[in-house]
Amino acid sequence: MSDYKFLLEKPSNEDLFNGGSHSRIAQSVYQTLKDDNNINVIGVEGELGSGKSTIIEFVKNQSINQEYDFIEFDVERFQHGATKKALIETLYHNIKKVLPTPDSKDRVKKAKDMALGNYFEYTSQVKSSISMWVIVFALSLLVASKVFIEASVGLGNTIKILFNLIFGDLTVSELTVEPFVIFSFAVVLFPAYIIYCSSKEKKLFGYFSRPPTVGELFKRNSRDKISETTEITKEVGSYELQEALQVFVDELPDDSRFILVIDNLDRVTSEKLREVWSDIEVFTSIAQNKIQLILPYSNTHIASALSEKGEHSDANEGKEFISKRVPVTFRVSPITSADWKNQCETMIAQSIQNIDRNELPIIIKLIDLWSEFMTKQITPRYLKKLINSVVSIKITDNENVSVTSAFFYQLVIQFCEIPLEKVLSKNIDHTFDADNTETLAAKLDAKLKKSFPLIQQQLSFEQWSKELAAIHYQTSFEIAESELLGEPLRRALHNGDSAPFIEKQNIYGYEETLRSLLAEESTEDIVGVMAHMADEAKTQESVGRWFDKWLPVIDGFIGQDDNNIKDINSWIDNHATLKNANISVNSSRLKKEFSMLDLTSNQYARQNEPLENLKSLHGLSKLLCFTPKLFTQLSAELFMKELWPHRNTFSYWEIDKITLTQEFVTELYDNAATTKYINDDLLAHVASNYKVGWPKGNKVLDRVFNTWGDSSTINNNPLSVEQCIYYSSWYSDYNDHHFMSQYSNIEDSNARQKWLALSIAHIIYHQYYSDISQFEAYLNESEDFSRYLTNYLTISCDFDRILEALSDDQINKYLKDSVKELVRTKRVNKQQVSNTISHMDELVKTGLSKTEIIVWLSSFSKYQESLQLGSLQNTNSNFVEAVFDIEENTAIREKYLNLLSSESANAKWWLTQIQSPNNNIRYIFENWFESKHKKFVSCSNLVSAIRSFVKDTEPRELALFNDKTWLVTLFKSIPNKSQDALSRLLSKELNQKKTPIETQAAILSIFGEFVHLTVSNDTDEQVQALTLFEHFDENLSDDNASWFDIQHYQFEHWSEALLTSFVEKLKFYEAQGYSFHNINTDQSISNLKNVKLDSAD
Known part of the structure; x- marks a missing residue:
C-alpha cells in the first residue's frame, strides 16, 4: 500500500499546469470584484471537473489578505430541503460575527426569524363543555369531604366495638347500629367507586353508563371547539429572502465586504436550479458591494435546465437566461x-x-x-x-x-x-x-x-x-x-x-x-x-x-462418447434440426441408440409403458431412414394399444398407410375379442382396407358388438355407426325396417351417409333388391356414400353376391361406383373368376375399361393355374376378344397363348379346330396372329394337323371344304420356315400322279398362293397339268384363274395335241370372262390361237 497513493478530490492551492490559466482567471475575478463596485455577480463557467473550484480557492486565498469574508453555499447539500432557509441561515451565521452592536444583532436575528417563520402572533377564542360525569364526580367529592369526619368517627367506633366483641365481654345483643354512620361511610367511598368503574370500564351499579376515563375526571378533558386567526409564513419565498437580505445589508458596517459563492448549481435538479436562479436577482438589486456573488457553473448544464419546457427545450433560450442574470462571466479554458x-x-x-x-x-x-x-x-x-x-x-x-x-x-x-x-x-x-x-x-x-x-x-x-x-x-x-x-x-x-x-x-x-x-x-x-x-x-x-x-x-468426440443420454427426445430433436439445416453430424451414436431400441413388435408389446421408447425409436428411425424390426412382423396388440392411438405422433412411419393383410386383420379381431374392445376409428380404418373374401369379422367381433345400433348411441358417438355390421344378427336376420326407422334421427351428416350405406349393404346381402325403393329418396350417390358402401360390401358380401346385385336393374346404379372402386383398388381377395368373366358386360357398364378388368383379373394367379384348353374354348367370347384386343400384355393372354401350345393342343385337337373351329380360337388367330402379324411359334401340331387334313381327308369331302379363309389364317400364323416346309409338302402332293384330282383341286383352291405346278418336257407332267386345268370346268374361280395364269408350263415342249386341248379349254374359260394374260403372252399359245383363228375364217 505504501507504493500507491490516491489523489484527493479537493481544490488545489496552486496552479499545477504550466499554462497558468487557473491562476490568471482567479486574479481577474478578484480584481473585477474589488475594483468595479457596480458588478456584484460574476460567473465562472467551465465543464464539470475543469478546475472551477480551484479558481474559487485561489480567489478565496487572495480575498482573505484583503479583509474579505468568504461565504460558501453548496446548493447540492440543501437541494432536497428548504434551500432559501439554508441560505438565510448561512448568511446570518457569517454576518452576525461582524455586527458592531447588540441592537444590530437583534434586528438581524429578528429579520432572520421573520423570514424563516419562527416569529408570529395570533388570537384564540375557546368554547369548552363539561361532561355530566365530571359534575357528579365533583359533587360526590364535595359531599364526601363534608361527612368524612363522621365517617371516620363511625369507622373508629366500629373497630372498637368489634375489638370488644372479639376480645372483651361485649355480646351481640348489646350492639347498636347508627344509620347515619353507614350512610356517611358509603358517601365517602362513592368517589372511589366511580374511579374503580372508570378504570375497569364497568357500568355504575351494573346499570348506569360507564364513567369517563380517570384522566377526564381529574384533568377536566373535554371536546373543545377553537377558532384562530394566525399570520405565519409556512415557506420561505423570494419576498422573505429579499426582506431578510435588505436588513442584513442595512445592518452591515460600511467597510464590511462579503463574497458569497453559490456552488454546484449544475449538480441539482432542473426545478431546484430554476428556483435558485430566480433568487440571483435579489442579490443584484440589494447586495450592492457589501455582499458580492460568484457563480461557478457549466454553461451546457445550466442552459439545458433553464430551457426545459415539457418534452421540448431550447439551449439558446437557456443561454439568454444566463446572460441576463450573469452578465460578467470568466470562462475556464480547456487544459492544453x-x-x-x-x-x-x-x-x-x-x-x-x-x-x-x-x-x-x-x-x-x-x-x-x-x-x-x-x-x-x-x-x-x-x-x-x-x-x-x-x-x-x-x-x-x-x-x-x-x-x-x-x-x-x-x-x-x-x-x-x-x-x-x-x-x-x-x-x-x-x-x-x-x-x-x-x-x-x-x-x-x-x-x-x-x-x-x-x-x-x-x-x-x-x-x-x-x-x-x-x-x-x-x-x-x-x-x-x-x-x-x-x-x-x-x-x-x-x-x-x-x-x-x-x-x-x-x-x-x-x-x-x-x-x-x-x-x-x-x-x-x-x-x-x-x-x-x-x-x-x-x-x-x-x-x-x-x-x-x-x-x-x-x-470425433461423438464417435468416442459412451455417456448415457439424459433426454433422448430432445437429443433426437436437436439432431433433426441439424439435419433439416443440411448440417451432417456423426450418426454413430444415433445408430447405437437405435440398435438398443430396435426391438421386435412382441418385445415392445410386453413392456408396461413402451410409448416413450417408441417415440425415441420413431425419431431415430426418421433421422437414419431405418425401418425398425417391429414392422417385420407387426403385433396386432402393439398396433392397437400404441401405434394406432398415437399415429399422428409416429408420422414418419405412416401408420395409417400400413398395408393390412388378411392375417393381420384376423389377429386384430382376435385381440379385440379377447380384450372386448377395439377403437372405433381403428374399426373404420380396417373397414376402409378390408377386402372381399377375407374371413368375416362378425364371427369374432360378435362378442364385442352385439347390437343393431340406434340413433341415440350414434349421436353420442358417430364413429359407433359401423359396429352393427359385426353383429351376427345383421347376417342372419333381415331388418330393413330398423335401418329405415333410425335414419332420420341421426344428427351427424357423415354418420347418416354411413348408416345409409349399411342399409344398402344389408339389402344386397339378403338380396331383397326391391326394398331399395324405400331408401331412394335419400340416395344421392355421393362420393362418401359410395366409399362407405364399398367398405361394407367388402366386410359382408362375397364377390359373386355383389355381381349378382350388379346384374339387377333395380339396384345396380347404386353399386357401380363401389364395384369400380373394388376393382381399381384391388380390394377383392377371393372370387370365382370364371363367374366374374361371365359378368364382363356388367363390369364394363360400371365405367371400368376392358383393360382395367383384364389386368385386374390377371392378378388372380390361381385362376390362371386352373385354366385348361377346354375352358378357353368355353370362356365368354367378349372377354377373350377383349384379352387380345387391349394393348396391355396380361398374364391371362399369356396363359391363353400357352394353352394353344400345350400338350392338350395336339394334332388331333388341331384337326378338329381346322374342320370346326371354336369361335374363341378362331378370334385369337384372326385378330391376334393375323391382324397383328404375330407368329404361332410352337406350331408343329398345327402343321401336322394341316398335312393330315390334306392327305387323310376323303378327296370328295376335301373338295367340299369351304372355309378356305380359316386354313389360310392358320397357315399364315406359323413361322416362315414352317410355311416354306409345308408349302413344299403341299406342292409335292399337288404334283404327284397318285394324288386324286379332287385333292389336287382342293390344294389349289385352298393353298393356291403357297403351292405351284411342276411342268417340264415330261409328257406325264404335261398331261397332269392339262387335266387339272380342265377339271374346274364351270367351277373355276377368279383365284383359280389367277393361279393358273402365273404357273410355268413350258408350252414349247408340249405336243400339238396337248397344246390344242389346253387352248380349247383356255378359250372356254375366257368365254366365261376369266383373263389369262401371262398364258396368252406365251408364243406357242398365241401362234396356235392365231392358226385356229385363221382356220375358222
Whole structure:
C-alpha cells in the first residue's frame, strides 16, 4: 500500500499546469470584484471537473489578505430541503460575527426569524363543555369531604366495638347500629367507586353508563371547539429572502465586504436550479458591494435546465437566461494537451510510485486515444478519477498486472463499456472495417485496432489478455481464464445457449478450453448448442466458420462418447434440426441408440409403458431412414394399444398407410375379442382396407358388438355407426325396417351417409333388391356414400353376391361406383373368376375399361393355374376378344397363348379346330396372329394337323371344304420356315400322279398362293397339268384363274395335241370372262390361237 497513493478530490492551492490559466482567471475575478463596485455577480463557467473550484480557492486565498469574508453555499447539500432557509441561515451565521452592536444583532436575528417563520402572533377564542360525569364526580367529592369526619368517627367506633366483641365481654345483643354512620361511610367511598368503574370500564351499579376515563375526571378533558386567526409564513419565498437580505445589508458596517459563492448549481435538479436562479436577482438589486456573488457553473448544464419546457427545450433560450442574470462571466479554458499530459505523468508517478517509466508514454497515448468517448475535455477531475481507479486495481491486484493493462482496462472496458470478450477477440479477428467511422461501433473498432500495437510495445497479447481477465474478475490468471471461457462455455453448454460459443470463439485460449470441455462433458449438450445455431449457419459468417472448424472435431468426440443420454427426445430433436439445416453430424451414436431400441413388435408389446421408447425409436428411425424390426412382423396388440392411438405422433412411419393383410386383420379381431374392445376409428380404418373374401369379422367381433345400433348411441358417438355390421344378427336376420326407422334421427351428416350405406349393404346381402325403393329418396350417390358402401360390401358380401346385385336393374346404379372402386383398388381377395368373366358386360357398364378388368383379373394367379384348353374354348367370347384386343400384355393372354401350345393342343385337337373351329380360337388367330402379324411359334401340331387334313381327308369331302379363309389364317400364323416346309409338302402332293384330282383341286383352291405346278418336257407332267386345268370346268374361280395364269408350263415342249386341248379349254374359260394374260403372252399359245383363228375364217 505504501507504493500507491490516491489523489484527493479537493481544490488545489496552486496552479499545477504550466499554462497558468487557473491562476490568471482567479486574479481577474478578484480584481473585477474589488475594483468595479457596480458588478456584484460574476460567473465562472467551465465543464464539470475543469478546475472551477480551484479558481474559487485561489480567489478565496487572495480575498482573505484583503479583509474579505468568504461565504460558501453548496446548493447540492440543501437541494432536497428548504434551500432559501439554508441560505438565510448561512448568511446570518457569517454576518452576525461582524455586527458592531447588540441592537444590530437583534434586528438581524429578528429579520432572520421573520423570514424563516419562527416569529408570529395570533388570537384564540375557546368554547369548552363539561361532561355530566365530571359534575357528579365533583359533587360526590364535595359531599364526601363534608361527612368524612363522621365517617371516620363511625369507622373508629366500629373497630372498637368489634375489638370488644372479639376480645372483651361485649355480646351481640348489646350492639347498636347508627344509620347515619353507614350512610356517611358509603358517601365517602362513592368517589372511589366511580374511579374503580372508570378504570375497569364497568357500568355504575351494573346499570348506569360507564364513567369517563380517570384522566377526564381529574384533568377536566373535554371536546373543545377553537377558532384562530394566525399570520405565519409556512415557506420561505423570494419576498422573505429579499426582506431578510435588505436588513442584513442595512445592518452591515460600511467597510464590511462579503463574497458569497453559490456552488454546484449544475449538480441539482432542473426545478431546484430554476428556483435558485430566480433568487440571483435579489442579490443584484440589494447586495450592492457589501455582499458580492460568484457563480461557478457549466454553461451546457445550466442552459439545458433553464430551457426545459415539457418534452421540448431550447439551449439558446437557456443561454439568454444566463446572460441576463450573469452578465460578467470568466470562462475556464480547456487544459492544453501538453499541460494535461505532463501533469498526468506527474500524478501517475505520485500515485503509483513503482511504475516502469517506459509505460508512461504508452499510457498517455491510450488516454489521449480513448478519452474522446468519455468527455469533451480532459479535466483534472477526470484524470484523478482515472488514476484513482487504476490505483484501486493495483491495490486489489493478485497477479501484479502491468499499469498499462490496468489503464487500458479502465479506459476501454469500464469507461467505454466495451465487453471484455470483444476486446480480447478483436486482437485475433481484424475483419471489422476500421475505415468506416460513421457509426459509434465502427469508431470503437478503429480505436481498438490502434490500441493493440501500442500495448504490444510493452506486453505480448497473451500477457495483456490474461491481465485484463485477471483485472476483470479480480482473481488469479488461471481462475480468470476459467471464468472468462471455461465457466461461461460450460454454463452455455448445459443451458443450450449458443451465443457464448460464437462470441468467444476468437478469444485466446478458446480452442484449448473447448476441446477440454468436450472431452469432459457428454456430446449430448453440444449437439443441442449446435441445433440452436443451425439456422444461423448460412446467414452469419461467424457461425458458418465455427461449424467449418469445430464440426469435424465434435464428430470425433461423438464417435468416442459412451455417456448415457439424459433426454433422448430432445437429443433426437436437436439432431433433426441439424439435419433439416443440411448440417451432417456423426450418426454413430444415433445408430447405437437405435440398435438398443430396435426391438421386435412382441418385445415392445410386453413392456408396461413402451410409448416413450417408441417415440425415441420413431425419431431415430426418421433421422437414419431405418425401418425398425417391429414392422417385420407387426403385433396386432402393439398396433392397437400404441401405434394406432398415437399415429399422428409416429408420422414418419405412416401408420395409417400400413398395408393390412388378411392375417393381420384376423389377429386384430382376435385381440379385440379377447380384450372386448377395439377403437372405433381403428374399426373404420380396417373397414376402409378390408377386402372381399377375407374371413368375416362378425364371427369374432360378435362378442364385442352385439347390437343393431340406434340413433341415440350414434349421436353420442358417430364413429359407433359401423359396429352393427359385426353383429351376427345383421347376417342372419333381415331388418330393413330398423335401418329405415333410425335414419332420420341421426344428427351427424357423415354418420347418416354411413348408416345409409349399411342399409344398402344389408339389402344386397339378403338380396331383397326391391326394398331399395324405400331408401331412394335419400340416395344421392355421393362420393362418401359410395366409399362407405364399398367398405361394407367388402366386410359382408362375397364377390359373386355383389355381381349378382350388379346384374339387377333395380339396384345396380347404386353399386357401380363401389364395384369400380373394388376393382381399381384391388380390394377383392377371393372370387370365382370364371363367374366374374361371365359378368364382363356388367363390369364394363360400371365405367371400368376392358383393360382395367383384364389386368385386374390377371392378378388372380390361381385362376390362371386352373385354366385348361377346354375352358378357353368355353370362356365368354367378349372377354377373350377383349384379352387380345387391349394393348396391355396380361398374364391371362399369356396363359391363353400357352394353352394353344400345350400338350392338350395336339394334332388331333388341331384337326378338329381346322374342320370346326371354336369361335374363341378362331378370334385369337384372326385378330391376334393375323391382324397383328404375330407368329404361332410352337406350331408343329398345327402343321401336322394341316398335312393330315390334306392327305387323310376323303378327296370328295376335301373338295367340299369351304372355309378356305380359316386354313389360310392358320397357315399364315406359323413361322416362315414352317410355311416354306409345308408349302413344299403341299406342292409335292399337288404334283404327284397318285394324288386324286379332287385333292389336287382342293390344294389349289385352298393353298393356291403357297403351292405351284411342276411342268417340264415330261409328257406325264404335261398331261397332269392339262387335266387339272380342265377339271374346274364351270367351277373355276377368279383365284383359280389367277393361279393358273402365273404357273410355268413350258408350252414349247408340249405336243400339238396337248397344246390344242389346253387352248380349247383356255378359250372356254375366257368365254366365261376369266383373263389369262401371262398364258396368252406365251408364243406357242398365241401362234396356235392365231392358226385356229385363221382356220375358222
